[in-house]
Structure formats: C-alpha cells, structure tokens
Amino acid sequence: MSAVMHLKELRREDFERLLIWLDADRERAGELYERIRWRLVTILASRGCTQAEELADETIDRVARRVADIERTYVGDKAIYFLGVMNNVHHEYLRRPTTPKLLPTPNDDNDQREQVHLCLDTCLERLAPYSRQLIERYYAADKKAKIDLRKLVARELGIKPATLRLRALRIREKLQTCIQGCLNRVSEARPLGRATQASK
Amino acid sequence: MIDETRTQFSDEAIRHFLLGNLNSAEQSLIEHSLFSDGGLEERVRLAELELSDDFAADRLTSAERDLFRQRFLITAGRETSLEVSKALRKDFAPARVTTQPSLRQQISSLFDIRQHAWKYAFATLSLMLLLLAAALLVRKEQSRLVNDGPRPQHAVPKPSATSTPVNSHHSGNAPAPVHTETSPALPPHEGLTSSVVLAGGTVLESAPVISTSGDVITVQLQLSEPLAIAYDINVMTTSGESVFSANALPRGGSEILGFDLPTNVLKPGDFQVVLNRNDGESKQAAGIYYFRVR
Numbered sequence: 001m002s003a004v005m006h007l008k009e010l011r012r013e014d015f016e017r018l019l020i021w022l023d024a025d026r027e028r029a030g031e032l033y034e035r036i037r038w039r040l041v042t043i044l045a046s047r048g049c050t051q052a053e054e055l056a057d058e059t060i061d062r063v064a065r066r067v068a069d070i071e072r073t074y075v076g077d078k079a080i081y082f083l084g085v086m087n088n089v090h091h092e093y094l095r096r097p098t099t100p101k102l103l104p105t106p107n108d109d110n111d112q113r114e115q116v117h118l119c120l121d122t123c124l125e126r127l128a129p130y131s132r133q134l135i136e137r138y139y140a141a142d143k144k145a146k147i148d149l150r151k152l153v154a155r156e157l158g159i160k161p162a163t164l165r166l167r168a169l170r171i172r173e174k175l176q177t178c179i180q181g182c183l184n185r186v187s188e189a190r191p192l193g194r195a196t197q198a199s200k
Numbered sequence: 201m202i203d204e205t206r207t208q209f210s211d212e213a214i215r216h217f218l219l220g221n222l223n224s225a226e227q228s229l230i231e232h233s234l235f236s237d238g239g240l241e242e243r244v245r246l247a248e249l250e251l252s253d254d255f256a257a258d259r260l261t262s263a264e265r266d267l268f269r270q271r272f273l274i275t276a277g278r279e280t281s282l283e284v285s286k287a288l289r290k291d292f293a294p295a296r297v298t299t300q301p302s303l304r305q306q307i308s309s310l311f312d313i314r315q316h317a318w319k320y321a322f323a324t325l326s327l328m329l330l331l332l333a334a335a336l337l338v339r340k341e342q343s344r345l346v347n348d349g350p351r352p353q354h355a356v357p358k359p360s361a362t363s364t365p366v367n368s369h370h371s372g373n374a375p376a377p378v379h380t381e382t383s384p385a386l387p388p389h390e391g392l393t394s395s396v397v398l399a400g401g402t403v404l405e406s407a408p409v410i411s412t413s414g415d416v417i418t419v420q421l422q423l424s425e426p427l428a429i430a431y432d433i434n435v436m437t438t439s440g441e442s443v444f445s446a447n448a449l450p451r452g453g454s455e456i457l458g459f460d461l462p463t464n465v466l467k468p469g470d471f472q473v474v475l476n477r478n479d480g481e482s483k484q485a486a487g488i489y490y491f492r493v494r
C-alpha cells in the first residue's frame with residue numbers, strides 16, 4: 001500500500017495530531033513522516049520481513065493513536081519513538097502463526113516498463129544540462145569498462161571518482177523521485193480507463 | 201566491517217544491511233544510527249539505488265542476487281527503482297559516448313588483435329596471398345607448356361587459282377555490327393569498416409558506403425563552427441523515418457563527435473544523421489551527414 005493510500009486509512013484527526021507533533025511546519029512534518037516511514041520499511045526489510053510496508057504502516061498507526069497521550073510528556077527525538085513501537089509490532093508479527101507466503105514474483109508488466117521509460121524520458125528532460133550529461137556518461141559504459149570510464153569522467157571533471165559517484169547517485173535519486181511522481185500521476189489517471197475497457 | 205567506536209559504517213556494511221546479511225549486533229547498531237544520523241540515512245538511500253543498478257547490470261554475485269530477490273526486492277518502491285535501473289542501462293548503454301583515449305590506450309588498442317581492423321587486414325592479406333599463389337601457378341603452367349616442346353607451326357596457305365565467281369550461299373548483306381557491349385560502371389569503393397567518418401556538406405551520391413558487419417559501428421561526425429558543448433543526433437532514413445537517436449552527447453575536446461550506432465537498426469539503403477547543437481535551453485541545427493548501407 002502506498003503512503004498516500006495509507007494516509008486515507010488513518011483517522012484524519014489522529015494523522016493531523018501526528019503531523020503537528022512531528023513538526024509545527026506542515027511541509028517539514030510531511031517530509032519527516034516520509035523519512036520515518038522509509039527508515040521503518042528499510043529496517044524491517046533488512047530483518048527479512050516480507051511485509052515490511054504493512055508493518056511500517058501499522059507502526060505509524062499505533063504512534064498516531066498514542067500521540068494524544070504522549071505529546072505533553074514525551075522528551076527526546078520523536079523519530080526514535082517510532083523505532084521502539086516498530087520493534088513491538090515486529091515481535092508480534094514474528095509470534096503470529098506462519099502462513100505460507102508466495103515470494104514476490106519479478107515485475108513483468110510490459111505496460112509498467114514502458115511507462116517507466118516514458119517517465120524517465122520526461123524526467124531526464126527536466127534535469128539541468130550538466131546533470132543530464134553527467135548521468136548519461138555515468139551510465140554509458142557497462143561492466144569492466146565502467147570503472148575505467150568513470151575514472152576518466154572524474155578526471156575530466158576534476159573530481160575524485162568517489163565524488164563523481166555521489167553526484168551521480170544524487171542525480172539518480174532526483175530522477176527516481178521524479179519518475180515515482182510521474183508513475184503515481186499515471187496510475188491515478190489510469191484505473192478509470194482500465195475499468196472502461198474491462199466493462200466492454 | 202563496522203567501526204563501533206566512531207559508528208562509521210563502510211559501504212560494504214551498508215550493502216550487507218540492505219541485503220539483510222549483518223549479524224544481530226551490527227544490525228542493531230546500524231538501525232539506531234539510521235534514526236539518529238542523517239548522513240547515514242543519505243548513504244543508505246544512495247546505496248539502495250546503487251544496489252538496483254548493480255543487479256540490473258549483473259554485477260552481483262550469485263549469493264547477492266538471491267538475497268537481493270528474497271530480502272531486498274520486497275517493496276513497490278524498490279521494484280520501481282529496479283525498473284529505472286534497467287531503463288537507464290537500456291537507454292544509455294547502446295549510445296556509448298566515445299571518449300578520447302590516452303596515448304597508452306591508443307598504442308595498446310593498435311595491437312589489439314581483436315580489433316575489426318586487424319581482422320580485415322588479415323582477411324585482405326589472406327586474399328592477396330591466394331591471388332599471388334594463383335598468379336604464380338598460372339605463370340608456371342605457361343612456362344611448362346612453352347618448355348614441353350615446339351609448337352606446331354601454322355601452315356601458310358598456298359595461293360591457288362580461283363574459278364569464275366559463282367553465287368554462293370553467303371549473303372550479300374552488310375557485315376554484322378560490331379558487338380559493342382559497355383561494361384557497367386564500377387561500384388564505388390566499399391571499405392569494410394566498423395568505423396566511419398562523416399563530413400558535413402557531402403551529398404548523398406558521394407556519401408560513404410558502410411557495411412553492417414559487427415554489432416555496432418562507430419560514427420564520427422566532423423563538426424563545424426560554432427562548436428557546442430553537447431549535441432543531439434538523430435539517425436534517419438532519407439525518407440525521414442528515425443531509426444536511432446541520442447541526446448546531449450558531449451563533444452569532448454576535439455572537433456569530432458563520436459557515437460556508437462547499433463547495426464541492427466540499419467537496413468540496406470540511404471541514411472542521414474541530423475545533428476543539432478544542444479546548449480541546454482536552445483537547440484540549433486548543426487548539419488546533416490549522409491551515409492549508405494549496402
């Protein structure tokens with residue numbers, strides 16, 4: 001379930017209180033919320049939990065419901081509080097009787113792949129020329145040639161290969177965010193079209 | 201793997217963390233740091249993307265690939281990230297940017313036996329040896345025939361008196377016209393090459409003819425002033441159908457722009473490379489280059 005869908009399920013009142021507790025500035029609170037959710041998912045996944053997103057959302061649910069009780073007395077880093085609740089949620093999950101669960105199958109959706117390509121093109125167009133040139137060259141070579149080419153590109157730019165890697169990955173992260181946004185917009189617009197097709 | 205006194209995590213430790221491959225002490229340490237160290241959070245985010253790139257480029261070991269599928273690829277966001285890695289690889293790998301090699305690389309590549317140029321050189325040499333051997337055989341055979349004995353002399357026809365002319369069956373028509381078949385024009389020189397240099401302003405009729413042997417052909421465009429930092433190229437048939445394009449190819453330091461063109465997009469026919477200067481905001485036409493594929 002996406003974070004946006006999850007928000008719809010949280011009680012509006014609890015969610016508003018959670019955001020205010022995280023930060024008085026709504027925009028910063030939203031960013032912090034996303035970062036906390038990402039950390040929870042990452043940790044749960046690294047623990048081998050196949051339902052990392054579900055458990056992260058359950059953790060956020062619980063914290064949101066408790067904010068009314070703790071907001072006046074809680075002292076310390078609020079993000080750490082989520083970690084403690086997540087540990088409880090994860091322990092409960094591990095105690096549940098195990099049910100056979102299919103491993104996720106590799107995504108083989110051609111439409112999705114095509115859409116990623118379209119979004120990539122759009123997002124590449126939005127990059128500054130320098131960023132675009134850098135990322136194109138960074139991804140140009142493959143396998144063994146890649147190391148040599150990246151050294152060469154770093155030398156041309158007058159930076160260390162490690163710095164080039166960081167710059168390229170930061171641009172890659174921007175691309176990822178842009179593509180994710182693009183895909184979300186497409187998927188929000190798409191269900192209607194699919195429903196129409198299915199009803200024919 | 202982890203320096204606990206300073207809680208500095210190596211890139212390797214972060215990678216193991218993402219693949220769920222740390223022991224419990226290391227796992228606990230990195231989990232707490234992830235919530236308290238913003239720098240670590242960024243490194244883990246970037247390592248996530250790099251891991252997807254490495255999986256897409258087949259740079260992980262077999263064990264890492266298994267862990268990647270079982271423990272990493274379990275969220276929708278990461279699946280999308282992997283799709284982006286594949287798309288980046290697919291988009292940028294074919295249009296490899298030609299970089300100016302160093303002198304050492306040039307020399308070592310000159311003697312690289314795997315180069316197409318060497319292959320063609322060997323083929324040409326073999327062909328020449330074959331022709332030479334054939335010529336020697338013919339000469340030897342001729343000299344053998346000469347040395348085998350005197351040839352029969354042609355007998356000179358003796359003159360004899362002719363009788364009164366009579367009508368014969370020979371027709372009295374005009375002599376048959378001389379057979380004057382003209383040979384077809386020789387085709388233009390077709391060098392079998394995996395690299396071609398195209399000059400602007402060359403008309404189609406005198407454009408170089410290239411062969412589509414091999415996976416790619418390196419096309420080098422001679423640029424004209426004013427020079428730009430980057431160029432967009434579009435390879436089209438002369439009827440206007442685009443078969444290949446690449447954007448923002450950096451010029452490097454020379455007046456040559458090189459790019460690798462996959463030969464599988466080329467069919468026998470005439471092609472044009474439409475070149476545009478790409479200065480970020482604006483794009484300007486920079487010339488059209490023609491070539492032919494046999």
